[in-house]
Amino acid sequence: MSGVTATGYVIKTPQEILASLEDKAETVFGPGVIMTAQSPLGQILGLITDFATEMEERNLAIYQSYDPTQAEGANLNRIGNIRALSRGSLSDAGFARVITNQQNSAVRMSDRIQAVMAVDGVSWVAVRENSAQFSDSSGIPPHTIAFAVIGGNDADVAEAIYENTVPGIGLYGMTSVPVTIGGYCRQINFIRPADVPVFVDLTVRLVPDVCTCGLTSPQEVVDYLDAAANGDCGLINGDLVDQAKIEALLGTIGGLSVTRALVGIDANDLTADGLQFDVLSRPVIVAKNINVRFS
Numbered sequence: 001m002s003g004v005t006a007t008g009y010v011i012k013t014p015q016e017i018l019a020s021l022e023d024k025a026e027t028v029f030g031p032g033v034i035m036t037a038q039s040p041l042g043q044i045l046g047l048i049t050d051f052a053t054e055m056e057e058r059n060l061a062i063y064q065s066y067d068p069t070q071a072e073g074a075n076l077n078r079i080g081n082i083r084a085l086s087r088g089s090l091s092d093a094g095f096a097r098v099i100t101n102q103q104n105s106a107v108r109m110s111d112r113i114q115a116v117m118a119v120d121g122v123s124w125v126a127v128r129e130n131s132a133q134f135s136d137s138s139g140i141p142p143h144t145i146a147f148a149v150i151g152g153n154d155a156d157v158a159e160a161i162y163e164n165t166v167p168g169i170g171l172y173g174m175t176s177v178p179v180t181i182g183g184y185c186r187q188i189n190f191i192r193p194a195d196v197p198v199f200v201d202l203t204v205r206l207v208p209d210v211c212t213c214g215l216t217s218p219q220e221v222v223d224y225l226d227a228a229a230n231g232d233c234g235l236i237n238g239d240l241v242d243q244a245k246i247e248a249l250l251g252t253i254g255g256l257s258v259t260r261a262l263v264g265i266d267a268n269d270l271t272a273d274g275l276q277f278d279v280l281s282r283p284v285i286v287a288k289n290i291n292v293r294f295s
Contacts, residue, residue: 002056009063011056018049068099112164119160122152126193126236128279138238138279144170146279148191148237155179158188174280193237193282198275199267200225200285202246203260205295218292221256225249225292229285237282242274259295 002012022035022045035042064070068079072092080087080099087095109127116125126148130140140146145165149157158177165171173190180186204221228249229235239245243261250256262270267289277283 003059004063009060011060012052014049014053017052017056018045021045021048068096071096112161115164116147116149116152116157116160119152119156122149122157124148124150126282128236128238137240137276140172140238140279141170144172146172146191146238148173148193148279148282150193157190161188161190162186172279191237191280193280195284196265196277196281197289198241198283198285199264199270199289200246200291201262201270202258202290202292203295204292205257205259207255207257218294221250221253221292222287222290224253225285225290226287235283235285238277238279239283240274240276241283241285243272245274 002010002016025033025035025041025045029041033041035045037043037046065075066079068076071079076092076095076099077087080095083099085095085098087098090098109129113125113127116122128136128138128140128146128148130136130142130144130146133142135141147157147161154175154177158179159181161171162179162181167186171187171189173192175192176187176189178185179188202221202225206216225246234249235241235245241263243258246261246263247258250258260272262272263275264270265275275283
């Protein structure tokens, strides 16, 4: 298979191009048509092959020009400009490493999360950071980062965390794995959170809104809350689940107001005071545990 594939751009060889042209010529002119290199038709097909080969090489160059690991010269400079980077006296290889941040730990929290998410088998990652001088409400010690991870091998997860954090910053968690890279050993701690089902009883009312019709049935609200609670910006370990949190999860819905939210880990023992989870526990809200009524 040639052209753009899942593994990159695969160039079509001159032999493949000529064979394809000869097949088409036979379809048009019939079997037995003379296409030797000396024949008029053969020479025309040869010229077309040369042109198509040049186009394939140009397509490959264009494709590679958008990849910092393959681009060269001016094309690599243009990629660097996107990140406001200047090569100075760096070679193509050196500048490509700067652009891709190769061999450097990511400093943005989103980068760190993505690095751990990339570990085989990992399905969920959350990070809590406590930069204060005292433990926070979810139990994280001061000057500490707490990775919570579901899925993946402990050693693989620990190595990803090692490569994306810096020494001197505390790592909190009950799972502890020694990792040695480059002759330096660090004890990597992270959390394997325990999922705790949360039951929710909501009373909501419709608020007139000229911009949107909002949700008009209890089931629509249930489905929306389920999706929001388990989405990218949903609940994580250490959360406080109360009416304010429920309102935040439903916040993008127009025409709807939460008048009462009761929550609990027992369907028969709900409270309006909210539930504060520690950092080792992840509250989980799913549709079957949500009850909604309109007032």
